[in-house]
Amino acid sequence: MKHFTVLLALFASSTLFGIEINQTEFNQGDGFGLETREDGLRFDWETPEGKAFIDLQIISIRGKANGPLIKEIGVEGKTILNKVDPNFLFWVGDRDLEKRPDGWMIFFDRVPTRPYSVEKGFLAPEQITVSTDGNRAVIELDGLASTHFSGSLAFIFYKGSPFVHLEARVSTQRPATAFLYHVGLGKQETQGLRLYWIDSQGNP
Numbered sequence: 386m387k388h389f390t391v392l393l394a395l396f397a398s399s400t401l402f403g404i405e406i407n408q409t410e411f412n413q414g415d416g417f418g419l420e421t422r423e424d425g426l427r428f429d430w431e432t433p434e435g436k437a438f439i440d441l442q443i444i445s446i447r448g449k450a451n452g453p454l455i456k457e458i459g460v461e462g463k464t465i466l467n468k469v470d471p472n473f474l475f476w477v478g479d480r481d482l483e484k485r486p487d488g489w490m491i492f493f494d495r496v497p498t499r500p501y502s503v504e505k506g507f508l509a510p511e512q513i514t515v516s517t518d519g520n521r522a523v524i525e526l527d528g529l530a531s532t533h534f535s536g537s538l539a540f541i542f543y544k545g546s547p548f549v550h551l552e553a554r555v556s557t558q559r560p561a562t563a564f565l566y567h568v569g570l571g572k573q574e575t576q577g578l579r580l581y582w583i584d585s586q587g588n589p
Contacts, residue, residue, distance in 0.1 A: 404443055410516035416544045417522045419515055425456065426513070428524060428540075432547040435461035439540070439549065441524070443510065454508065455570070460547070469570040471538065473506030473553055475531050476565040504531035506553065506566075508538055520544040525554070533559045 406421055413419070418429040418436075429438040440456040457467035478501035510526040517523075524540040536555030543550075553566055572578075583589050 404510055405512045407512060407514040410514070410518075411522075412517045415517040415519065415522070417517055417542070426515075426524075428515070428522070428542070430522065430542045431544055432460060433545065434547055437547055438462075441540075443513075453572075458549070466570075468574070469572045471508075471551060472569050472571045473529070473531070474567045475504040475506060475534055476567070477502050477504055477533055477559070478563045480561045480563045482561055502532075504533065506531045506534070506555075529553060529555060531555075533557045533562070534564075 406426065408419070411417075411419060416431050420427045425440065425442040427438060427440045429436050431437075437458075437460045439458045441454055442452045442456045443454075453468045453470045455466070455469045455471070457464045459465040476497075478497070478499060481499075506529055508526060508529050510528040512527050514525045514527075515523070516525075520543060522542045522544075524542075525537050526539075527537045529536055529538045534555040534557045536553065539550075539552045539554055541550035541552060551568060553568065555566075557564075581589065
């Protein structure tokens with residue numbers, strides 16, 4: 386298959402709407418901050434632009450959100466983006482295992498030239514794990530699933546970097562499966578918004 390508050394010093398775990406938050410591997414001395422509340426959590430970390438933050442709301446029922454998962458994300462108390470949901474689509478096809486004697490060693494299998502299906506991933510977490518490892522922190526929510534895939538959704542943060550790495554950690558028991566997955570952020574209301582970006586060289 387192929388984690389700063391006083392409360393953290395007292396409790397190794399807490400709950401949100403019956404969802405356990407495991408904080409046993411979270412070190413408040415690593416430059417990351419974590420606050421939990423009844424309906425979500427707020428996480429912050431250091432970046433060159435200042436202290437960045439992300440506020441997550443909890444999705445409690447499959448397919449029915451308690452609100453967008455990402456309530457807001459920003460830096461130095463200023464919101465940059467709010468009310469967005471990670472969206473996952475899985476393109477699922479079959480590998481042609483007869484092409485090679487060893488079966489799986491096929492680099493270009495041209496799966497889209499054969500019938501395939503598209504599955505939407507839904508998130509219904511029962512546990513959230515928040516951990517740190519040196520300059521890296523991870524918020525992992527279990528319960529990400531589509532028709533044939535299951536696993537977790539992970540937010541990965543790096544101390545000193547403004548980037549948030551969003552990752553689907555899923556596996557399947559479906560035999561001979563070839564797949565691609567697409568991820569994006571969905572927002573219901575986009576009127577009046579503008580999108581800006583920079584390239585890998587820092588150019589707008």
